[in-house]
C-alpha cells in the first residue's frame with residue numbers, strides 16, 4: 001500500500017481546514033515547513049500594521065494609549081488567546097519575550113517555594129531544553145538562587161525518578177524544539193505536585209500547534225512564543241500565564257511600572273497590581289504587539305481539535321513518505337511515532353543535515369536545521385496541504401538522489417541555521 005500523489009489530492013479534497021490557507025500570505029512556489037520557528041503572515045496583518053502606524057501612531061499620537069487601547073493590549077491579547085491554551089479570563093498576558101517571562105515566573109516560583117518548602121533546592125529541567133531556558137535558570141541561580149542547583153535529565157522517562165522531595169521547580173518544554181517530543185501535561189503536573197514541586201511549562205512549540213489545557217491539567221505557570229505557531233510576527237511579545245490560585249501569593253522581581261497597582265499615581269514605591277498585570281514590566285513594542293491579534297483571530301475561527309487531527313495526519317504522512325521514498329539514504333527519525341508523544345514537527349537526523357536543508361531551501365522547501373545533524377520540518381495545518389507534504393518529500397528525494405547537497409555553498413554556515 002504505497003501512498004500516491006492521487007491519494008494526497010483526495011485527502012486535500014476532504015480537508016475541512018483547506019480554506020484557511022487563503023488566510024495567509026505566503027510567497028509563490030514555496031512549501032513552508034518552518035512555521036514552528038517563524039509563523040507565516042496572516043493576510044490581514046499588512047492592513048492592521050498600516051492602521052497601527054498611519055492612524056494610531058501618526059494621526060492619533062499619544063491619544064492612542066487610551067483611544068486605541070494600547071495600554072490594556074497585553075491583557076486583552078491574553079484574554080483573546082485564552083481558549084487556545086485552556087486559560088480563564090484575566091490569567092494571561094502577552095508581553096516581553098519568552099526568555100524574560102521565564103525569568104519572571106521562575107523567580108515567582110522559587111520565591112513561593114522558599115516560603116512553603118525552604119528545604120527544596122533543586123530546579124529540574126531537560127538537558128535537551130531550548131538553550132535559552134537553561135541559560136535563564138543559570139543566570140537566575142547565579143544572581144538570586146546561589147543555594148539552588150540546576151539538575152538536568154537526559155530522557156523524558158527520567159522525570160519519574162528525578163522529581164523528588166528536593167525538587168522545588170520543574171521547567172519543561174511542552175513540546176521539545178528539536179525532537180518534537182510532547183510531554184503529558186496533566187500526568188507531569190500530578191507527579192510534580194505529589195512532591196510539592198511547581199511546574200513551569202514552556203509552550204513555544206505547542207501554543208497554536210495543539211489543544212492545551214493549562215488550567216484543567218492543574219498547571220502552575222506557562223510561558224511561550226507567539227511568533228511561532230501563533231503567527232504573530234518576528235519577535236512579537238510572548239505569553240505568560242499563571243494559575244489564578246497562585247496569583248495573589250506571588251510576585252516577580254522585574255517590578256516595573258506597568259505591573260504597579262496604580263501606574264499613573266507615580267508613587268515612589270512599588271505596589272503590585274492585584275491581577276496578572278503584576279507580571280508586566282515596562283512599555284511594550286506596540287506595533288509588534290498589535291499584530292499578535294491577527295494570528296489569534298484566525299485560530300479563533302478554527303477548532304483546535306481539527307487542527308490537531310490534521311497535524312497528526314500530516315506528520316504521519318511526512319514520516320511514511322520519507323520511509324517510502326527515501327529509505328536508502330540513512331535518515332533517522334528522532335520524532336516519536338506515538339501520537340500521544342508527538343508535537344507538530346518532524347525531525348530527521350542525517351550527517352549532511354545542514355547541507356540537505358540548504359539544498360531544499362534552494363528548491364523552495366523551507367525547513368531548518370538544529371545541532372546536531374537534525375533536519376526539522378514544521379507542520380502547520382492551517383497553511384499546509386497533503387500535496388505540499390508529498391511535494392516536499394519528492395524534493396527531499398531529489399536532493400538526496402542527485403547529491404544536490406554536495407556543494408560548498410550549502411555547507412557554509414549562516415549565522416542563523
Ligand SMILES: *Cc1c(COP(=O)(O)O)cnc(C)c1O
Nearest residue numbers: 097098099130132173177202204
Ligand atoms: C523559540 C523558543 C524560545 C525563544 O525564546 P525568545 O525569548 O523568544 O528568544 C524559548 N524557548 C523555547 C522552547 C523555544 O522553542
